[in-house]
Amino acid sequence: ALTPQFDEFKAQVSAVQLAPPPYPKTEIWGYDGMMPGPELRIAQGARVQRKLLNALPQASSVHWHGIRIDNAMDGVAGLTQAAVEPGESFDYDFVVPDAGTYWYHAHARSFEQVARGLYGALIVEEAEAPEVDREEVLILDDWLLDPETAQINPDFTSAHSRSHAGRMGNFVATNGQYGLAIDVRQNERLRLRLINAANARIFVVDIAGMEGWTIALDGMPLAQPQRLGEPLILGPGQRADLIVDVTADSGETAHLVRLDNGEGMSQVALTVTGRASAVRRDDPPALPSNANMDVPGLDNAVPVRLNIEGGAMGRMQSAVLNGERKSFRDLVDENEYWALNGTVGMPDAPLAGLALGQTVKLEISNDTSFPHAMHLHGMHFREIGEDATLGPLRDTITMFRGETRTVVFVADNPGDWLFHCHMLSHAAAGMMTWMRVT
Ligand code: C2O
Ligand code: CU
Ligand code: CU
DSSP: OOOOOOSEEEEEEEEEOOSOTTSOOEEEEEETTBSSOOOEEEETTOEEEEEEEEOSSSOBOEEEETOOOOGGGSOOBTTTBOOBOTTOEEEEEEEOOSOEEEEEEEOSSHHHHTTTTOEEEEEEEOSSOOOOSEEEEEEEEEEOBOTTTOOBOOOTTOHHHHSTTOOOOSEEEETTBTTEEEEEETTOEEEEEEEEOOSSOOEEEOOTTSEEEEEEETTEEEEEEEESOSOEEEOTTOEEEEEEEOOSOTTOEEEEEEETTSOOOEEEEEEEEESOOSOOOOSOOOOOOOSOOOOTTGGGOEEEEEEEEOSTTOOOOEEEETTEEEEHHHHHHHOOOOEETTEESOOSSOSEEEOTTOEEEEEEEEOSSSOEEEEESSSOEEEEOTTSOEEEEESEEEEOTTOEEEEEEEOOSOEEEEEEESSHHHHHTTOEEEEEEO
């Protein structure tokens, strides 16, 4: 069933029971007072009309992550729209061209606003979805809470959060719940829509003990469902749609998400509590395909290079900060920082000016000692693998230290499109750039 569209959508301060009692409620910022915000579920091709009412103490905006959207509706405060001041509103009005798992989140001071809870799922349903017994949307996040009071630690801009691996939380939750456990039945076929809404934490999804397929990444269906074998890495901003067949026996538990830091803590556990409730399906699931997967003109693609600099491994000598060139030493003394092609923060000029319809080959080098989750707004890219094969369509690429990776995309959406690290404190500390498509 499709939820009715609601007109108003209020970003406000509220309190939710995040940490279990006897901890008090945690003051969060949420949409309509909820955390995660209300799930928006609509049909492919439908129109979304949503009025953001800003009842927060600071300016905000809403970004519809992964949607191939009109630039004016992309929600980037300071680039595609003016920030919505407290007490003001903004009308978002757009059509969703592709089915898939997307999300929406604040895009003004996102390192603070997303960390305070301003996000929710945006599910665009396929006209013909694979048949499953049950569907769950699982939004993964980690919160930085004061261990005494369970309130959000407001120090979003600490040097440590802005540098290193980003702002790591100490309370990992799924849909706002610690250690989420889902009861399942033998033979049940589940569709799980995973969204990594964490500020910087990379989750590793593993399905040991049950069978499954990845059917979509970042909302975009895979050409062929991939059997789950190797653990799946989900960096900040990334999504995965999984089909899981409950093959375990009654009483057994499968842990779907463990942490990347070796703590071995389970975030989503599927426990088989009942006897077979459904007939085991043997057919692999299939999703109807979405956007055109073709990347024409690859041989004549415009090359764009992006170097990620900063951190201990960087060979950076100097960088431009607020229009002024600073030495490496001065930058270290004054900031924690990251630079993209020698510029810290949003440059005045775009990284590339692209002609509409042009094919772009973007080579990204991570010349730092930390991982980064590089996200492109408004368009999707495919990675060129070592053997020149093209990977799935995605909107975010998780890169580890020292890696160089190449993605290609067709610049088919006019406007100014942000490209930034989705480790949100990294973005705030310099890892932002943009491309102009005209
Ligand atoms: Cu999900 Cu620029 O963001
Ligand atoms: Cu985005
Ligand atoms: Cu980063």
